[in-house]
Amino acid sequence: MSLAALHNASRLPPYLFTTDHRQRVLTQLRSKATGLEKYIYLNGLKDREPNLFYEILIGNLLEIVPILYTPTVGDACSNYSHIWRRPEGLYVTIENKGHIKEVLRSWPAAQASRIAVVTDGSRILGLGDLGANGLPISIGKLDLYIAGAGIKPTTTLPICLDLGTNTQKFHEDPLYLGIRRKRPDTEEMDEFMHEFMEAMREVFPQLLVQFEDFSTDNAFRYLDLFRNQYRCFNDDIQGTGSVVLSGFLNAARLSAAAAGTPLTEQRILFFGAGSAGIGVAKQLLSFFTLQGLSVEEARDRIWTVDSKGLITADRKGLQEHKKFFARTDYQGPPLTKLEDVIKYVKPTALLGLSTVRNAFSEEIVRLMASLNARPIIFPLSNPVSLCEVDFEDALKWTNGSVIFASGSPYKVTEFNGKRYEPGQGNNMYIFPGIGLGTILSKANHVTDSMVEQAAIALASSLTAEEHAAGLVYPRLVRIRDISAQIALAVIRAAQKDNVDENSLFRNLSDDALLEYIRAKQWQPTTSHLPRL
Ligand SMILES: O=C([O-])CC(=O)C(=O)O
Numbered sequence: 033m034s035l036a037a038l039h040n041a042s043r044l045p046p047y048l049f050t051t052d053h054r055q056r057v058l059t060q061l062r063s064k065a066t067g068l069e070k071y072i073y074l075n076g077l078k079d080r081e082p083n084l085f086y087e088i089l090i091g092n093l094l095e096i097v098p099i100l101y102t103p104t105v106g107d108a109c110s111n112y113s114h115i116w117r118r119p120e121g122l123y124v125t126i127e128n129k130g131h132i133k134e135v136l137r138s139w140p141a142a143q144a145s146r147i148a149v150v151t152d153g154s155r156i157l158g159l160g161d162l163g164a165n166g167l168p169i170s171i172g173k174l175d176l177y178i179a180g181a182g183i184k185p186t187t188t189l190p191i192c193l194d195l196g197t198n199t200q201k202f203h204e205d206p207l208y209l210g211i212r213r214k215r216p217d218t219e220e221m222d223e224f225m226h227e228f229m230e231a232m233r234e235v236f237p238q239l240l241v242q243f244e245d246f247s248t249d250n251a252f253r254y255l256d257l258f259r260n261q262y263r264c265f266n267d268d269i270q271g272t273g274s275v276v277l278s279g280f281l282n283a284a285r286l287s288a289a290a291a292g293t294p295l296t297e298q299r300i301l302f303f304g305a306g307s308a309g310i311g312v313a314k315q316l317l318s319f320f321t322l323q324g325l326s327v328e329e330a331r332d333r334i335w336t337v338d339s340k341g342l343i344t345a346d347r348k349g350l351q352e353h354k355k356f357f358a359r360t361d362y363q364g365p366p367l368t369k370l371e372d373v374i375k376y377v378k379p380t381a382l383l384g385l386s387t388v389r390n391a392f393s394e395e396i397v398r399l400m401a402s403l404n405a406r407p408i409i410f411p412l413s414n415p416v417s418l419c420e421v422d423f424e425d426a427l428k429w430t431n432g433s434v435i436f437a438s439g440s441p442y443k444v445t446e447f448n449g450k451r452y453e454p455g456q457g458n459n460m461y462i463f464p465g466i467g468l469g470t471i472l473s474k475a476n477h478v479t480d481s482m483v484e485q486a487a488i489a490l491a492s493s494l495t496a497e498e499h500a501a502g503l504v505y506p507r508l509v510r511i512r513d514i515s516a517q518i519a520l521a522v523i524r525a526a527q528k529d530n531v532d533e534n535s536l537f538r539n540l541s542d543d544a545l546l547e548y549i550r551a552k553q554w555q556p557t558t559s560h561l562p563r564l
């Protein structure tokens with residue numbers, strides 16, 4: 033044995049190799065008292081032993097995803113300036129304007145980068161403007177790309193744009209990591225964003241940009257400005273739209289089995305009209321038109337409610353993104369209370385994207401149950417602390433008839449001696465597959481039909497057993513397989529829209545292409561040994 037090897041060997045505890053290091057890691061993780069401590073532990077593990085980290089994540093998704101992602105990632109963001117330990121992504125600041133390209137070039141292995149999740153921290157989950165503390169949301173999404181779709185870790189790039197923050201308490205926090213200034217006006221921000229996107233294309237020519245948790249107006253604004261120019265999509269508008277459409281398709285099938293209402297006669301009420309609410313409404317509208325409805329007929333199936341009540345076209349000063357779904361057929365005094373809106377609309381489905389905790393009160397939920405044999409109730413706001421109704425309450429108040437999906441996870445729950453599995457209508461089911469399909473096909477844009485076909489592929493991915501269990505989403509443990517199926521649908525849609533640049537795929541059968549996608553999925557190299 034060489035001296036170096038002997039030295040290394042002597043640093044290892046003598047019986048290390050006869051013990052299960054994975055089990056040790058899980059034991060340490062479970063010994064932490066709070067979600068935030070678990071988050072910090074896992075991020076340390078990722079730094080020390082990335083392969084082991086991903087192996088443990090993939091092998092224990094149900095336990096670990098809620099820590100790295102919603103809900104606990106919300107705590108990590110809120111506290112990021114206080115728990116920061118090491119650089120984990122790229123910051124591009126408003127002060128970098130004029131030389132953003134050089135900042136991007138500082139990222140190692142730029143040519144290898146394939147996917148960036150970019151936030152400006154202005155609307156992190158439902159937690160508001162967290163400024164430079166937003167980076168963990170980009171990191172968490174990318175961990176799901178890696179675990180869920182099999183994207184190679186070294187090709188992922190988390191970015192936080194630090195443009196200042198309008199949250200005063202951060203300006204006063206001595207540990208705050210970002211620039212202490214207010215956010216720029218639209219003109220200054222537009223200049224920054226144009227320079228940023230142009231620089232991204234130049235420095236990372238093969239990269240897909242996922243916009244994440246921008247404030248609502250800017251989410252729509254930059255998606256519209258950039259979607260036909262760059263390889264990009266917005267997760268909160270398109271990812272959420274796609275994943276909710278998917279769950280809705282399965283929910284509508286279950287409700288039709290009970291009440292006979294055909295899909296296109298569903299009456300859908302949106303509580304919350306931000307980027308997610310309107311993104312979902314547009315996705316549903318587009319799907320209804322595929323089913324043969326005209327745009328007007330499809331729009332007629334949808335009602336939107338914001339903090340002021342039912343959104344009607346005659347309301348003064350209506351924000352641009354709310355205008356399309358504003359009702360023109362309601363005459364009468366403004367309907368400001370959700371309960372009154374429900375009595376008027378008689379919805380079959382109530383979708384919550386409001387970030388108003390407990391907005392779906394007992395009265396509201398009971399009202400939905402009195403109107404429908406199987407009411408569809410999706411409280412989709414994240415994290416759990418902002419969810420419109422808890423699963424257990426929804427079960428109790430509907431006597432078990434509810435068809436339920438929430439944005440953040442809930443546990444399987446017993447009610448009246450029966451076991452009920454909640455759905456998680458979270459974009460984590462969709463964006464990994466959209467990203468994988470876009471990257472593999474080298475699509476130069478992400479088209480509406482790619483997003484729509486992703487939703488249909490997800491809805492179709494349930495097994496017979498999952499259908500029999502009354503689920504609206506497949507089980508998360510199958511995420512890799514589901515992401516491969518979504519990627520296949522996304523690639524085919526890219527081909528139909530002629531935006532793909534990988535022509536090889538056109539000659540492959542679906543089976544062969546699916547095989548290829550699966551083979552491309554990155555796997556951690558199995559090793560349960562700590563790094564020396
Ligand atoms: O991150 C999540 O859990 C879903 C999401 O995009 C959001 O709530 O903004």
Ligand SMILES: [Mg+2]
Nearest residue numbers: 157244245268
């Ligand atoms: Mg988001």
